[in-house]
Amino acid sequence: MxxxxxxxxxxxxxxxxxxxxxxxxxxxxxxxxxxxxxxxxxxxxxxxxxxxxxxxxxxxxxxxxxxxxxxxxxxxxxxxxxxxxxxxxxxxxxxxxxxxxxxxxxxxxxxxxxxxxxxxxxxxxLPLNGLTSLQVLAAVQPASGGTVVVTGAAGGLGMMVVQLAHNAGHRVVAWVRSKDDAAFLTSLGADQVVTEVGELTERSADAVIDTAMLGQETVRLIRDGGAFITVRGIEPELERGIRQVTVWVQNDEEQLAELVSAVESGAVTxxxxxxxxxxxxxxxxxxxxxxxxxxxxxxxx
Missing domain, CATH: 3.90.180.10 (Medium-chain alcohol dehydrogenases, catalytic domain)
Incomplete structure (x- = not known):
């Protein structure tokens, strides 16, 4: 073959x-x-x-x-x-x-x-970005009702994280390169769309999910005891009790079925x-x- x-x-x-x-x-x-x-x-x-x-x-x-x-x-x-x-x-x-x-x-x-x-x-x-997104969001505390900043939000992984974070009940801040993506991301569930760190309040996020590898400049946004979450293995300098979580995606039969159901119901685009x-x-x-x-x-x- x-x-x-x-x-x-x-x-x-x-x-x-x-x-x-x-x-x-x-x-x-x-x-x-x-x-x-x-x-x-x-x-x-x-x-x-x-x-x-x-x-x-x-x-x-x-x-x-x-x-x-x-x-x-x-x-x-x-x-x-x-x-x-x-x-x-x-x-x-x-x-x-x-x-x-x-x-x-x-x-x-x-x-x-x-x-x-x-x-x-x-x-x-669906499979890779969907599984990665669910496993990334499992590291966010609280599990619902928090504020999550997603960098690279218009990318394949970022847009999936935005949707699933919204579905989980979080306030979602989408960080992108261009405001041209704002309407698209708002339609997926983003509550706010920004293009630079100065648009955000310091220590306002429970977690940053850094799909764009922005690293150190995002840390100021995370509250004391919050989480910096990455899938790319970068390691910014952290303080104030901020946790680093690096997610290496794994197969999960139940999560894959959950993602399929979310697409069928219209909860995920x-x-x-x-x-x-x-x-x-x-x-x-x-x-x-x-x-x-x-x-x-x-x-x-």
Whole structure:
């Protein structure tokens, strides 16, 4: 089958598509015929060698933590999913074979029925950012009724955090590069949209969720004993009892089902998408790294 791979760490020129063996599902696993796989920051970081992984051997590392498609084979012991089911899945790439391929095999607990009424291409944007957002928000105290500042709020992860924080009952401050995003973010549940730290009161937030890696300049906004939350591993200097929480996303079967239900009910709006053929993965990396694109980039095998 055709799959995205890279065999060296470095620039986007090192990622491409190759023929690799088609995987077979084992016990409690399903094989998905991939309809779409989203390009994420994690793909860029993995290719650049930022995760401390060993040099890949043949056939190289795969990419793609988000996937949607139809189940075309099931392993022994699978009873809640069937061949032909439309599903979304979460892939632990690049440590395991990623979703940017013609087929991917996943453990059944990493797969959920795709949201009803949602196109499979758009559904592929849900798993990674949705799971990350729920796990980030679990670190916010209080769990409801607090004030949460979300940096990079117009990005794929940021817009998901905004919605889920709003749904949890928080007051949400969306920090973006341009006020052009204000109407969009307000429609998702943001209570305030800002473009610079001077627009906010110091020590007014229970938590900063720093998806944009602004780091130190956000700390003044956090109340004593509040939380600085990141998914990128940066470490600003903290004081006044402020906690740092670094979230490394993990699969969670119950959370994935919760996210699907939120999309079906209209509580979560998925982003727009721009599709590209699987073979154009290097170009997709360049577009992603250039920034400024609200749509999610989705590869089609």
């Amino acid at each position: 055709r799959a995205v791979v890279f065999r060296e760490f470095g620039s986007d020129e090192l990622v491409g598509v190759a023929d690799v063996p088609t995987p077979e599902p084992g016990e409690q696993e399903v094989r998905i015929r991939v309809a779409a796989a989203t390009v994420n920051r994690t793909d860029i970081n993995a290719r650049a060698g930022l995760y401390g992984l060993p040099i890949p051997d043949s056939p190289g590392y795969g990419l793609g933590m988000d996937v949607s498609g139809e189940i075309d084979a099931i392993g022994a012991g699978v009873d809640r999913l069937s061949v032909g089911d439309r599903v979304v899945g979460f892939c632990m790439a690049p440590q395991q074979r990623g979703g940017q391929a013609a087929f991917v095999v996943l453990p059944v607990e990493a797969v959920a029925p795709a949201p009803r009424g949602t196109d499979l291409v758009q559904a592929a944007t 998925l982003p727009g998408v721009t599709t590209m053929p699987l073979e154009e993965v290097a170009s997709a990396h360049r577009v992603f790294e250039a920034g400024g694109v609200r749509d999610r980039l989705v590869l089609i095998p």
